[in-house]
Amino acid sequence: MNVTPVPDLPEIREGDDLAALIDERADLDSADVVCVASTVVSKAEGRAHDLDAFPAGPRATEIADRLAEITGEEKDPRFAQAVLEESTDLLIEAPFLLTETRFGHVGVNAGIDRSNVPGSDILLLPKRPDESARRLHDALSVPVIVTDTCGRPFRHGQRGVAIGKAGLPASHDWRGEHDRDGRELGVTVESIVDELAAAANLVLGEGSGGEPVAVVREFELDGFAGSDELFRDVETDFVRQALREWSYARD
Amino acid sequence: MNVTPVPDLPEIREGDDLAALIDERADLDSADVVCVASTVVSKAEGRAHDLDAFPAGPRATEIADRLAEITGEEKDPRFAQAVLEESTDLLIEAPFLLTETRFGHVGVNAGIDRSNVPGSDILLLPKRPDESARRLHDALSVPVIVTDTCGRPFRHGQRGVAIGKAGLPASHDWRGEHDRDGRELGVTVESIVDELAAAANLVLGEGSGGEPVAVVREFELDGFAGSDELFRDVETDFVRQALREWSYARD
Numbered sequence: 001m002n003v004t005p006v007p008d009l010p011e012i013r014e015g016d017d018l019a020a021l022i023d024e025r026a027d028l029d030s031a032d033v034v035c036v037a038s039t040v041v042s043k044a045e046g047r048a049h050d051l052d053a054f055p056a057g058p059r060a061t062e063i064a065d066r067l068a069e070i071t072g073e074e075k076d077p078r079f080a081q082a083v084l085e086e087s088t089d090l091l092i093e094a095p096f097l098l099t100e101t102r103f104g105h106v107g108v109n110a111g112i113d114r115s116n117v118p119g120s121d122i123l124l125l126p127k128r129p130d131e132s133a134r135r136l137h138d139a140l141s142v143p144v145i146v147t148d149t150c151g152r153p154f155r156h157g158q159r160g161v162a163i164g165k166a167g168l169p170a171s172h173d174w175r176g177e178h179d180r181d182g183r184e185l186g187v188t189v190e191s192i193v194d195e196l197a198a199a200a201n202l203v204l205g206e207g208s209g210g211e212p213v214a215v216v217r218e219f220e221l222d223g224f225a226g227s228d229e230l231f232r233d234v235e236t237d238f239v240r241q242a243l244r245e246w247s248y249a250r251d
Numbered sequence: 252m253n254v255t256p257v258p259d260l261p262e263i264r265e266g267d268d269l270a271a272l273i274d275e276r277a278d279l280d281s282a283d284v285v286c287v288a289s290t291v292v293s294k295a296e297g298r299a300h301d302l303d304a305f306p307a308g309p310r311a312t313e314i315a316d317r318l319a320e321i322t323g324e325e326k327d328p329r330f331a332q333a334v335l336e337e338s339t340d341l342l343i344e345a346p347f348l349l350t351e352t353r354f355g356h357v358g359v360n361a362g363i364d365r366s367n368v369p370g371s372d373i374l375l376l377p378k379r380p381d382e383s384a385r386r387l388h389d390a391l392s393v394p395v396i397v398t399d400t401c402g403r404p405f406r407h408g409q410r411g412v413a414i415g416k417a418g419l420p421a422s423h424d425w426r427g428e429h430d431r432d433g434r435e436l437g438v439t440v441e442s443i444v445d446e447l448a449a450a451a452n453l454v455l456g457e458g459s460g461g462e463p464v465a466v467v468r469e470f471e472l473d474g475f476a477g478s479d480e481l482f483r484d485v486e487t488d489f490v491r492q493a494l495r496e497w498s499y500a501r502d
């Protein structure tokens with residue numbers, strides 16, 4: 001398996017034809033998978049905004065005040081307002097905001113970025129990353145994953161994950177397959193889009209590298225059953241259930 | 252970046268010199284990173300056991316009885332005993348066991364496997380995966396990651412993660428670095444060992460493929476600050492704090 005960044009992409013602006021920009025610079029084969037950092041998808045889709053676009057309501061003001069008090073840092077209530085508008089569920093509201101976005105992804109601050117956003121205050125995630133991936137897939141005729149970098153419980157640091165995809169399943173479903181001794185497998189569902197996003201993130205980085213797109217070559221997608229769910233429902237997610245009952249209390 | 256499985260590895264048995272078996276089959280360069288599935292590290296280290304080695308105490312029996320009642324499946328109390336003996340903290344005890352292992356990793360059933368374990372009932376994770384990685388690193392003179400496949404909250408399915416490493420940092424620490432506009436970065440700590448483990452897992456698979464080792468080539472490890480923590484402390488992990496207060500209740 002080979003993972004290579006697409007070279008020489010320009011700064012992406014609203015309305016840019018991202019598929020064409022990629023296609024001109026990558027010699028794509030039908031067996032390739034294209035991984036695109038959500039940041040450039042968002043830019044192309046006009047998801048960069050100034051904070052003035054999010055006048056804070058009372059809930060956002062309350063949240064920002066509490067965060068400011070807890071962290072001792074200034075917190076702009078308009079940022080909290082943007083997070084609330086992007087979210088359908090608030091999992092943690094202090095000492096940071098962890099929410100479920102409208103499309104089902106759980107992330108800190110609803111995945112809103114303040115890095116790599118020239119000329120604007122914030123960059124929202126794509127509105128419907130599966131549809132963004134679908135449009136790129138239709139234009140490029142290869143499987144497409146839209147990625148973001150985000151944190152997780154239990155383990156330090158952040159890593160690349162898939163937030164949308166088209167043209168490939170979310171997971172390799174090993175159910176019914178067997179191990180080396182003919183036993184049914186313990187691991188049943190391998191989230192290949194997340195593993196591909198993680199691999200892509202290694203070559204994209206988080207900084208000023210200017211490489212928002214990676215092509216994965218020689219990863220075999222054929223010959224296995226796929227399943228399509230990327231995000232868990234709260235009903236099967238005990239961590240989310242636990243967070244519902246929990247609230248932050250300073251010692 | 253290139254990720255390739257090491258070909259023709261045999262079934263690994265207790266006492267096997269895993270480093271020599273890898274070295275004979277991989278033409279390693281000093282810039283390569285070797286990712287080894289914990290399953291073969293465990294086999295080499297004699298971590299395969301029969302359940303008879305874990306006579307169940309009252310706590311394990313109580314846990315297994317409750318799990319059997321909830322799931323409607325038979326649950327062997329000796330398996331619960333093995334999980335307890337491998338663990339220092341029980342995060343979820345129903346409807347499945349989520350624990351912290353003695354070396355700090357959080358996983359279902361303390362990462363104990365029942366697939367790919369010929370001739371024994373169960374395979375425990377390596378006792379100290381950082382030390383396992385260190386021994387392989389000393390013998391192979393390249394950075395080494397010991398991987399496992401495990402699940403996570405919020406997202407469906409499992410993916411490869413690092414449970415031990417030597418010769419490279421856990422994370423690329425982007426603190427102090429800047430984005431394309433000179434702003435300080437939002438993402439600060441990228442868990443490269445987990446991203447490398449995820450990439451490796453794509454080529455290893457979960458089944459009967461017989462490929463427990465992958466070599467990562469052309470991933471640039473120089474020129475950045477690293478940080479070394481892999482596992483979060485409970486003090487900074489709000490999800491773990493929430494789980495402490497939570498318990499499963501059937502509707």
Ligand SMILES: Nc1nc2c(ncn2[C@@H]2O[C@H](COP(=O)(O)OP(=O)(O)O)[C@@H](O)[C@H]2O)c(=O)[nH]1
Nearest residue numbers: 009011012037038039149207208209210211212
């Ligand atoms: N060429 C180009 N690269 C960009 C642009 N925006 C971000 N990048 C690069 O894309 C990569 C990922 O950026 P990041 O901010 O981490 O994106 P995210 O993970 O989707 O939030 C980095 O190498 C950035 O330098 C852009 O508009 N044009």
Ligand SMILES: Nc1nc2c(ncn2[C@@H]2O[C@H](COP(=O)(O)OP(=O)(O)O)[C@@H](O)[C@H]2O)c(=O)[nH]1
Nearest residue numbers: 260262263288289290400458459460461462463
């Ligand atoms: N050659 C060889 N391959 C093995 C052995 N044990 C497991 N594998 C392979 O290693 C890969 C990963 O196995 P898995 O059970 O998912 O390991 P885990 O993720 O570390 O728990 C699969 O391709 C297995 O077929 C072994 O003893 N010898």
Ligand SMILES: [Mn+2]
Nearest residue numbers: 111113148149
């Ligand atoms: Mn982002």
Ligand SMILES: [Mn+2]
Nearest residue numbers: 148149205206
């Ligand atoms: Mn990123």
Ligand SMILES: [Mn+2]
Nearest residue numbers: 362364399400
């Ligand atoms: Mn395992």
Ligand SMILES: [Mn+2]
Nearest residue numbers: 399400456457
């Ligand atoms: Mn595995």
